[in-house]
């Protein structure tokens with residue numbers, strides 16, 4: 297039987313040595329990056345779910361050691377290797393394809409970067425997939441088994457997604473966190489954002505599919521910790537209570553990404569903590585620049601902060617995400633941001649550099665203006681390396697300013713302060729859940745069963 301090995305290149309990468317050293321020394325800075333890089337790669341697990349007989353399939357989560365990855369792939373003796381990579385790891389993916397080609401093993405490349413730069417990817421792989429792969433995967437495998445693999449398969453962004461069950465059972469070990477997607481894309485279109493647009497337009501997964509996936513995960517971990525792999529949960533028009541009910545009934549604890557407007561929805565806030573929501577990532581983005589495409593997310597800072605406080609008062613921690621280096625950034629605005637973050641209400645923060653990922657409005661703009669740095673290859677698109685010329689600072693000034701901000705906002709004392717905020721939120725969340733249990737105990741069973 298033909299065998300396909302699916303490889304996700306998930307390792308965390310930083311180019312600048314000073315940045316790498318700093319990241320290792322600050323409490324809380326690399327924690328999120330490590331957590332993300334250890335998440336099961338939903339893309340390849342979903343492709344595995346769409347793999348049809350006579351093909352057999354295996355999944356490999358690979359780090360930064362290319363030789364080790366190559367050895368593992370070869371041990372599988374595959375007929376075809378499917379590789380998924382982000383921009384920062386795409387150069388490794390290309391090297392892997394080149395080595396496999398020398399060994400006579402056919403390769404398929406897909407993912408965000410490949411969808412943005414298909415011709416570049418085609419010079420390394422036998423075949424590429426543009427868009428969401430699971431829709432064309434069975435046809436691609438059929439073509440491959442007949443020796444008729446095409447050079448490119450294109451899935452329209454507008455195509456209604458198919459929702460094959462991800463093969464969580466193929467994971468080598470039970471992960472600390474699982475991933476589950478309840479939607480694709482985002483109804484907004486922030487100019488720096490690649491994830492929300494490139495693969496698919498906005499679609500919401502049917503509730504029955506979410507429930508089935510949760511049940512599958514719970515075969516491996518009865519009370520799992522789940523990262524919703526959504527770009528903006530609850531931003532669509534569907535009734536949020538159906539999803540919250542499913543999550544609450546499952547007993548899972550979960551994290552997700554939303555925009556700040558969720559803090560102005562009291563009906564959703566009232567249920568979040570008791571539905572198991574632990575933390576929400578919210579992009580405040582920049583204090584000096586408003587990106588095109590932010591739509592209704594564009595608002596005054598005070599209003600966004602009120603929303604953050606409302607979410608945390610409801611027992612859910614907010615991870616405030618900030619981007620440094622947008623147009624208008626200067627040494628003094630970086631100092632102002634530091635001062636703001638040291639006194640901000642966020643339980644967690646994420647601070648990264650503006651990164652012009654290919655396919656985004658931002659990339660096109662900086663390319664047009666001749667501001668992309670030619671000596672910074674794709675591996676520098678790590679969110680922690682400068683890849684463009686800022687408009688009011690030199691590259692060196694932005695690099696030094698970024699390190700200065702990080703060393704202050706992730707210092708031990710700032711970390712302790714946020715830990716205290718998180719403890720308070722945890723106490724609130726316990727109260728919410730206890731109240732819910734009391735309420736449930738007094739409610740007739742037929743009123744709390746979710747209708748299937």
Ligand code: SF4
Pocket residue numbers: 482483484485486489490492527528555579590593
């Ligand atoms: S709200 Fe978030 S996910 Fe949506 S476009 Fe903006 S950055 Fe991307």
